[in-house]
Amino acid sequence: MRFTTSIVYVMLSLAILSRTSQRAGAFVVQAKSTSRIPWSTRSCSALASTASSDVLEKLTSSMSVTHPAFDIVDSDVVKEYGAYCTMYQHKKSGAQVLSVAADDDNKVFGITFRTPPTDSTGVAHILEHSVLCGSRKYPTKEPFVELIKGSLNTFLNAFTYPDRTCYPVASQNTKDFYNLVNVYLDAVLHPRATSDPYVHAQEGWHLELSSRSSDLVYKGVVYNEMKGVYSSPDSLLGRESQRSLFPDNTYGVDSGGDPRVIPTLSFEDFRDFHATKYDPSNSRIFFYGDDEVEKRLEILDEYLNEFEDKGTASETKVSWQKKTFTEPKRETHPYPTTPDQPQTHMVNVNWLLNDSPLSSDELLALNVLDHLLLSTPSSVLRKTLMESGLGDSITGGGLSDELLQATFSIGLKGIKQEDVSKVEDLIHETLAKITMEGFEDDAIAASMNSIEFQLREFNTGSFPRGLSLMLGSMSNWIYERDPTSNIKFESALAALKSDLESRGDSVFTGLLKRFLIENTHRSTIEMVPDTALEKKQVDEEKAILAEIKSNLSDNELDEIIEKTAELKRLQALEDTPEAIATIPSLTLSDLDKEVKEYPIAVTDNYADTGITVVTNKMVSTSGILYATLAVDVSDVPLSDVPLIPLFTRIAMETGAGPYDDVQLSRRIGTYTGGVSVRMSTSGVMEDDADDLVTEGTKLTSKLYVKGKATKDNADKLLEIFNLVLTDSKLDSQAKIIEMLKETRSRVESSIQGSGHSYANSRLMSRYSVNGFIGEQTSGITYLKSVKQYLDMAENDFPALLAKLEGIRSTILKANKCRDGMIMNLVADEDVLNESKDDVEKFLNGLPGDASPEEKFTNFYSEEHPWATQAKAVMGDVKNEGFVVPTQVNYVGQGARLYDVGEKMKGSASVIARHLRTGYLWDTVRVIGGAYGGFCTLSGGTGIFTFLSYRDPNFVGSFEAYEAAADALIEQAENLTSEQLATAIIGAVGDLDSALSVDAKGATQFARWLANESAETRQKHRDEILATSKEDFIEFAKRMKERMTKEKMSTAVISSKGSIEEAIEQGREMEIVEVL
């Protein structure tokens, strides 16, 4: 049920990258000795317990709402989430509708179709993109983009799964919500794409030719997106693993599309796929939130009553893959690498778990088993594999249970060729050993409590709760099972607890035997490095295209030239104002004028401890205390700052005080909802400064120990805080080597998969001190440091240990540290009162004098010591191309748009956003074929960057960036009041995201720490709301002067060949090998 484990393609890359996806209604457990886990005695969910009686009455009555066009099929209350569900069927079309009334203003709508493909042409994925490109009622080129530009949505995207395609939207504003619903319904049911072949060409694939003498090339948004996916070794391993287990059903093909197969998809097949799969009778429609149920049904009937149930929905049913392997399968596949990289292998062992439905109880137990095996560094299978030293990091992700059939995958990457079979053996031996020896009681207690905490808290971060529920229900519903049964967990939880009571850990060892050990339907996939693969693929594609070209007559070539030109012409064509006016939108008067504030109380020298305490009193946190302790790290020398991420990881993973690594991890699992430690720096506003651009030298730099627990366990949570901060085992050499290898491997994959963020960080590092420091701890430079620390850990550990001890003694210096400590507490009044003594005791027990002699610098008026050190080592601005094995590019270019001391108005963010969702989307994504094209404008430092994501172009994207200012000037001069309003609404939507209760507290804490006043925020919002055409013109002129080829520097992540080609075309840059 985890949203993250199956292979899913998303419409908007960055939206999904920046949002934390959460488990969608996965089950949880509870340990045998319930006395140790007070949490388990709660019988009512967090959500349900906070609803007032008025609200409850309204929710209950919503379940009996009727509409003449619909039958009520079923109704149900999911008490766990306060979800009042009614299942309707539309009489005429046969569409099924799950209408959920809930006391949550973050409303969610989604329509999902069963779209199991029979080949790897990517037809489902291409259709997902294409239906959002204009429809009957909304004839603009991309209504989807109009919604991104100017709605208050809290979620807007589309997903292609291996067997379904989902179109979800969310908004906190009712009018906005129904606008989104209308556009999405019209898009999926009446898309332009089924009658206009240019959509298929643009979003899927097409041949491009500029003249008879030039080379044919393949272009297309999905084609290019998938090329990016297929050049990532990790996703190749995942794909081959899934394919290998399903030789006979739809899961054996790639719904996203294999770049080698995509060009075999004809327009006719594409159109037919829509006709059969996008029929209402084959859909599952979901509504959630506090809007009126009548209104939902009314809107739906408008769309659905045009359709007749043809009774063909069963044709899209996913058929079961039978467990037919009598012998495990073994396969090897190549993955692309370069000669300079270590030639390591990857291996996954994969099981197909079931070929008939699993019960809710079984699924829950499997989720706990998965947690026991893999979820924390101390989980037995993860720990054994990592400590073996055979590889760098874990692959596979364990249990995946959101499709019809569940799988389990586990392996390692970064292994030597001769160790591949050792890894395989180790996996099987470890599992066998567990079935013999069983699980320890406290391991079970920790896993049970962790999962139960997650389920009850149901904290989905910025991901709408309703969407989590929708995705969870879909894992049953689209297989014609009860949609609410597997988002409920109380009964399965109770059953598992009682099962554990009577049978002990054999509950889990039994599952292990049945689903893994004795299951021969499994495969081993080994990925072998191939330095020639990337070139081979390029050559193969060239040969195919040359072959195609040689068989084409001059007339046919001319036709392709014409079509290429026509597509470009259509893409460059502006939508008419009449077409744009069809897209329903809000007006400026619909927007909230006021900034949302979440009041805090600040107490200096709290209870004479010398420590500052910030309190966020919330209406209800359902019995949970959210706590953060911030410790100042500014006295650590800048040269050692890249070591702090390792220091924070050691704090969590090597054990602390009386506890070894396993004991500590289980303690955290048993008594808390999680603890984390990380370091963060952030720019602050200078005292008395009027929102002016700075060089980024005023900073705070803190180490944050963060966690949550029920109020009964506040004391244990805080005891853990103290231990990990003061008494972690820094001398754990073997563990530290393991962590550094794992970090190296993770950062390397991340550069290949998210190169745009590394390019951005590099650009920022050239112009601002804050950016420079950030790059040291999370950019390309960080990877270099990690490699050096690894070398030190292996060859001169005492030197590394001395540095780590130095960091600890510096940040805990007795006569100073408490002056820089701040505690942030988020809870309701009841929890705050009851944990008061625990907090005081904790603060008193922290290191340092209650009246510190030394004080930290005033960071709001003085330069941060790291800034001083950074300025001394920051080099000249230069152009760089970073080499990694990849078939796509991440092209970045940027410069300072505002000088230090200049005033940057709130309107700047409106205009940058307008550029991103307009010109850059059109030029870099639609015309250029990149998966994403963006720009960023840093509020505090005035630095502007252009970026592309999985981009087939290189120099072409530079040219697009360099032409941006002219395009913006033209747009600014012709800007209509509607366009202006759209841009403003979009920017306000960005400000007002839906926040969970702990996020509200964290937001206000960050504002306070940044020295940002409520007046400043309101002024910023006022400026956004008042953005004018003149602001656009002024901004565009500024860009014209500063965002030029000469003034911008470049940072590109790409292959060596592409970088060299760009240099040949006159783009000077330094070549830097990264991996």
Ligand SMILES: [Zn+2]
């Ligand atoms: Zn896509």
